[in-house]
Amino acid sequence: MRYALLILLFLAPGLARAQAEALENPGAVSAIQERQYRMNHELYLGVGVLPADAFYKGLTGSVSYTYHFSDTFAWQVGRGTYSYNIQTSLRRQLERDFDVAPTASAFEDQVQWMVGSDLVWSPLYGKTAVLNSSVLHFEAFLIGGGTVVKIDRQDGFRPAINLGLGVRMFSGKTLSFRLDVTNNVVFAGASRIINVPVVQLGTAFNFGATE
Amino acid sequence: MTSRSLIAALASAALVVSPARAPAQSGGGSLPMPPPPSGAKATPAAASKPAPGTPAAAPGAKPAQGAPAASGAKPTQGTPATPGAEAGAPATGTEGTPAATAPATDKKPQAAAEAPPPVPQKVDPGVFDQALKDYFDGKPRAAAGPLYAWLQAAPKTDDNYAWAQYFLARSLIDLGLTHAGASYLARIARERSNPNVIPRALDTLKELTDRPHDDVMIDEQVFGALDLGFLPEDTGAYAHYQQGLVDLRVGNERWANTHFAKLSETSAEASRAKFALLVTRLKQVKEPSEELIADFLGLSKDEKLTREARNEAALAVARLRYERLDYPGALEAYNLVKLPELDPGRASLYLEEAWTRYKLGELRASLGILTTLDAPSFRDEFLPDKYLLRALIYRDLCHYLPAKRAAKELTRRFADSLEAVHNRDDLTQDIRLRRAANSHGGTQRASRFVETLDLEGERLGRYAGSFGDRLFTHLTKLYDLSRAEAVRVYDARLAEAVRQEADTLLRAAEQVRLMEYEVGLKLYERVKKGAKLVAPEDEQLLTPDSVAFRFDGEYWNDELKSYRVSIESRCIEETP
Numbered sequence: 001m002r003y004a005l006l007i008l009l010f011l012a013p014g015l016a017r018a019q020a021e022a023l024e025n026p027g028a029v030s031a032i033q034e035r036q037y038r039m040n041h042e043l044y045l046g047v048g049v050l051p052a053d054a055f056y057k058g059l060t061g062s063v064s065y066t067y068h069f070s071d072t073f074a075w076q077v078g079r080g081t082y083s084y085n086i087q088t089s090l091r092r093q094l095e096r097d098f099d100v101a102p103t104a105s106a107f108e109d110q111v112q113w114m115v116g117s118d119l120v121w122s123p124l125y126g127k128t129a130v131l132n133s134s135v136l137h138f139e140a141f142l143i144g145g146g147t148v149v150k151i152d153r154q155d156g157f158r159p160a161i162n163l164g165l166g167v168r169m170f171s172g173k174t175l176s177f178r179l180d181v182t183n184n185v186v187f188a189g190a191s192r193i194i195n196v197p198v199v200q201l202g203t204a205f206n207f208g209a210t211e
Numbered sequence: 212m213t214s215r216s217l218i219a220a221l222a223s224a225a226l227v228v229s230p231a232r233a234p235a236q237s238g239g240g241s242l243p244m245p246p247p248p249s250g251a252k253a254t255p256a257a258a259s260k261p262a263p264g265t266p267a268a269a270p271g272a273k274p275a276q277g278a279p280a281a282s283g284a285k286p287t288q289g290t291p292a293t294p295g296a297e298a299g300a301p302a303t304g305t306e307g308t309p310a311a312t313a314p315a316t317d318k319k320p321q322a323a324a325e326a327p328p329p330v331p332q333k334v335d336p337g338v339f340d341q342a343l344k345d346y347f348d349g350k351p352r353a354a355a356g357p358l359y360a361w362l363q364a365a366p367k368t369d370d371n372y373a374w375a376q377y378f379l380a381r382s383l384i385d386l387g388l389t390h391a392g393a394s395y396l397a398r399i400a401r402e403r404s405n406p407n408v409i410p411r412a413l414d415t416l417k418e419l420t421d422r423p424h425d426d427v428m429i430d431e432q433v434f435g436a437l438d439l440g441f442l443p444e445d446t447g448a449y450a451h452y453q454q455g456l457v458d459l460r461v462g463n464e465r466w467a468n469t470h471f472a473k474l475s476e477t478s479a480e481a482s483r484a485k486f487a488l489l490v491t492r493l494k495q496v497k498e499p500s501e502e503l504i505a506d507f508l509g510l511s512k513d514e515k516l517t518r519e520a521r522n523e524a525a526l527a528v529a530r531l532r533y534e535r536l537d538y539p540g541a542l543e544a545y546n547l548v549k550l551p552e553l554d555p556g557r558a559s560l561y562l563e564e565a566w567t568r569y570k571l572g573e574l575r576a577s578l579g580i581l582t583t584l585d586a587p588s589f590r591d592e593f594l595p596d597k598y599l600l601r602a603l604i605y606r607d608l609c610h611y612l613p614a615k616r617a618a619k620e621l622t623r624r625f626a627d628s629l630e631a632v633h634n635r636d637d638l639t640q641d642i643r644l645r646r647a648a649n650s651h652g653g654t655q656r657a658s659r660f661v662e663t664l665d666l667e668g669e670r671l672g673r674y675a676g677s678f679g680d681r682l683f684t685h686l687t688k689l690y691d692l693s694r695a696e697a698v699r700v701y702d703a704r705l706a707e708a709v710r711q712e713a714d715t716l717l718r719a720a721e722q723v724r725l726m727e728y729e730v731g732l733k734l735y736e737r738v739k740k741g742a743k744l745v746a747p748e749d750e751q752l753l754t755p756d757s758v759a760f761r762f763d764g765e766y767w768n769d770e771l772k773s774y775r776v777s778i779e780s781r782c783i784e785e786t787p
Binding site (some may be wrong): 026027028029030031032033034035038070125127129133134135 | 553575578579582605608610613753755756757758759760761762767769770773774775776777778779
């Protein structure tokens, strides 16, 4: 009982102050605006890298189509990525100095292309001031879906789970720029998993958005 | 908003398009002229008007005919030798120097007044050629001094006299001395010694009217008094418009219409003339007709007008509809006002919209707009009504303490100004009233012109070395005289404007006192037994298409029009 009174004693000034503040400045102010940028049918063209594998680096080109159900939820109906792979010096050294065969299984994991489909959730929409002279709108999203990955071997189709996040900068009603960072968890064998991270930057064209 | 304030606001709007008449002659009219050419002794008439038969020089010798850049057709070819050497031109510095001079230039005129007149200098006719070359080589600084020296030595009847004035004016304008340049251009227009130069001079003058300028010297004495027969179409249209405005100002609408009728229907001047006519008519009628409003509405969508003028027309529609108690219509008209991206807009516009929304019962939206008016962009605005409206809204929502505080805020914030009014002090010295008066209408224009003269006066100091003593002394005197006149005009307008602002403040203070009394009674009113809170209104603040940014004291220009306040009513229902 004594403790309860003590706690009440400590809380009382804070509560009184909050009440006085509410009495003096009642109400909450918000800026309520029409959402300036709304996506509908999105066609995306992008370039990127597969940076993680020590034996090769992939330079990718991607194309995708996304249908936006609402401002926060969308379905990336189809996405295709082709990777142009460049061998690293490590691989060259292994082949030259240690006679490692080019068909070694680690070398055959390199991605040739992949296709997939994802769901996109965009909980964040905001704006930022650029040099105090213009306002830039952006949204951030989480992306998750499935991928079929073609790796460099016979019967090289492998399933994968794609998870990642991205940010979109709006340039206009029909044009925006996207940065996606995703990771494809590829099921390469019965008990083997390969991680294929992808970093992509691209341009998104938006069609059919309402004003 | 009273009908008086409406008329005042519209008149102020009209002044954007039609500058007010200055109460007296401009400094431009009494500018110190360059000393008469030495030839003037022999032919005194030549000083006041060009000789009747003074034709332009032979085609080959005129700078207008070859493009000015083509030095092949140099104006001095075939020009008679300047007779400046025969009889010396008196030094400019000795002509009645006014006592009031800028501090930076105090010493020179005094010294000039004390020193004996300098020995007249002979100017080589080639000076004009060289000065033109300098000008076209992009060296106006090098061109100005020699052109002035040549003008002093040459007779006014010289074919190139007007050209020299024109290029001197252009050089000065290029150097940022627009008022000095304008005074030479105005002189060309008044003297009319060379018909080839006049259209160019008028075009340049017309461009200068977009900046703070001497209304009387340019608008009235040049464009308002031009013989319109010989002018090219564009310049003629502007001159007709200005002359129509002059007629309107003196209450002669019929004569004004004669000028306005000559404007092409598709010209911007025709639209501006229509706006001026509508504002004049509005002043004359007690109850504005629907037709008048429709005319303003038409102008608010007229693409030939500047955005500012279109906005003024939209504001006129909104104010007239407000006066007719058509609040939804007024709100619609406020939405016609288009601002550049991220432009904060005008405080008076927000306040008027807030009143309209208040009248429509949109208390929360109105309170949101008042939040906008607290933004740093508007912190210095003179808006006594703001506090009154805020107090009214809080009172209507039964938040009596905030209502009382809002009401008190007015008297607290304007305590100094109210005290100055009660003590019958000089109101022009009150910083708030002065700032309010300077923020619009003729006072604002006069104030900007004084600022421009100050700025150019300072700039002139930088050219002291390259202009030479004679031109520098002449321009210093010109700026001193013009500034003295501009300050006089400004002071006269300020005194009147400050009085009007003080009236506005007193009216608001009076209403606030009543409000305080009313709220004080409400505060201590007993709540009857069984009384319940009024059911909260359904506020649909956020639609699916909207996005909300919670306001935490940081103002973003793109949000200024979008603030909404979520506040509950604390009113209670009286049981029967």
